[in-house]
Amino acid sequence: MMNPLEIAGGYQPVRKSAQRLRWFFKSFEEEVQRLSAETGVAYAVDDAVLANVFAEWLKAFNAQKPDTSEDNLAYVGFAAGLMLQSLITRKPVSVSSMPSKADFSKPAFFWPEGYLYVTYCLNVRGLVIRKDFQRQQSPNEALGDIRTWWSFKENVEEDPALAIAFLELFAGEEPDWQMPGLFRPERIRELPDAPRPKELKPAG
Amino acid sequence: MTFEEIVPMTTRSRLPLPRALKMPLRDILRGVATAADVTEEVLEPATALLPGAVQTPFRSALAAFEQAGSRAVTPTIDASDIAVAKDYLKGVDQSRNALETFVSVLAFVWERALSRHGNHQLLFSETVAAASLAVGAGGDDKTSYARAAAILTRLKKANAASRVPGTPVALSEEEGVYVDKTWLSASVWLLSERAPNLTDDIRLLELAMALTEALENDVIIAMADEVLLIETMQSLAEHL
Numbered sequence: 400m401m402n403p404l405e406i407a408g409g410y411q412p413v414r415k416s417a418q419r420l421r422w423f424f425k426s427f428e429e430e431v432q433r434l435s436a437e438t439g440v441a442y443a444v445d446d447a448v449l450a451n452v453f454a455e456w457l458k459a460f461n462a463q464k465p466d467t468s469e470d471n472l473a474y475v476g477f478a479a480g481l482m483l484q485s486l487i488t489r490k491p492v493s494v495s496s497m498p499s500k501a502d503f504s505k506p507a508f509f510w511p512e513g514y515l516y517v518t519y520c521l522n523v524r525g526l527v528i529r530k531d532f533q534r535q536q537s538p539n540e541a542l543g544d545i546r547t548w549w550s551f552k553e554n555v556e557e558d559p560a561l562a563i564a565f566l567e568l569f570a571g572e573e574p575d576w577q578m579p580g581l582f583r584p585e586r587i588r589e590l591p592d593a594p595r596p597k598e599l600k601p602a603g
Numbered sequence: 604m605t606f607e608e609i610v611p612m613t614t615r616s617r618l619p620l621p622r623a624l625k626m627p628l629r630d631i632l633r634g635v636a637t638a639a640d641v642t643e644e645v646l647e648p649a650t651a652l653l654p655g656a657v658q659t660p661f662r663s664a665l666a667a668f669e670q671a672g673s674r675a676v677t678p679t680i681d682a683s684d685i686a687v688a689k690d691y692l693k694g695v696d697q698s699r700n701a702l703e704t705f706v707s708v709l710a711f712v713w714e715r716a717l718s719r720h721g722n723h724q725l726l727f728s729e730t731v732a733a734a735s736l737a738v739g740a741g742g743d744d745k746t747s748y749a750r751a752a753a754i755l756t757r758l759k760k761a762n763a764a765s766r767v768p769g770t771p772v773a774l775s776e777e778e779g780v781y782v783d784k785t786w787l788s789a790s791v792w793l794l795s796e797r798a799p800n801l802t803d804d805i806r807l808l809e810l811a812m813a814l815t816e817a818l819e820n821d822v823i824i825a826m827a828d829e830v831l832l833i834e835t836m837q838s839l840a841e842h843l
Contacts, residue, residue, distance in 0.1 A: 419841075419843060420810050450814055
């Protein structure tokens, strides 16, 4: 299971630090190292593409930033999804080598780059809500379910915005499958009465 | 942490420290390094026609010429230089010494940008840059970002970085964008929060360059509108 990133946010809230390129590079680099040590998968990171990911994410982040502070917590999850969307679209990471005994029925080996992106976004998301909002993230068991990952990989290749909904699913939240790229805080406020997601999109 | 830990001694031990040279002399040597580089490219086809016995010494001579110039014009900077340059850019310290330090930091950034993007046929003149900023860069009635934007505009108008610095030689669109991105990166880097040590601070400069590279279209638009440039600079510095 994942270990949360323990990167000091300094004197400001972690969610503010996470909006800085220096923090993003450092935290991403640490996640790559941590996951490589855990799985034996070696990754190569393209810094220029990673900078593009951040720039794209920052624009998307600012475009839908909520006006009221009561929506900040909900926006943390949405912003993490936006980051996952950018990572999946831009592909800053490639696999240099796989361990000899890789079990491809495990998500970490089935799609190593995607797994890295998801763990990074989940860990940052978890860190922010824990440090800044004193809440706990409870990842869904779908995170380790290979069938979900088949669906995840195929669906985000067709529609990268679905990465936002899948991250909500992995994080144990209610995904918005209809309009995942649109921040709708009122939907989250009404969640107890909201319809449950019926099914994941089929793998193919 | 000192700069000696970043630059290998082998590249520094054979020539006098660049800071000991006068600013115009550094400009000349920078031109020498670039000219040797360009000469090598231009003469590449002809070199193949030279007798084998002549080819090797010819190439060696050009390489030595180019390396000597490069070594001499890459400024050595330390944390205090960066702090002074930042103060100059913000208008906190507008002394002549601060101006010269700021310009030498620009030269460092210029060389750093060249090493990222490979050989380039543009030159940066510290002398032209310093002269363009010597008379009232402004600051008393401006915010840090507004002053920085005004300084960028002055450097651009003075053609401090050009094929022939100080003269209105038209640059290609690509060259113009390259110069704009380099100066914007330098400003964003200087105006952002300092990293805890020099190594990390230089890394931060690389990130500033990567960020302006990633936002190239926004940079192009911002450079044509001073109000937008100020906003862009502030946003990038805060998010670096």
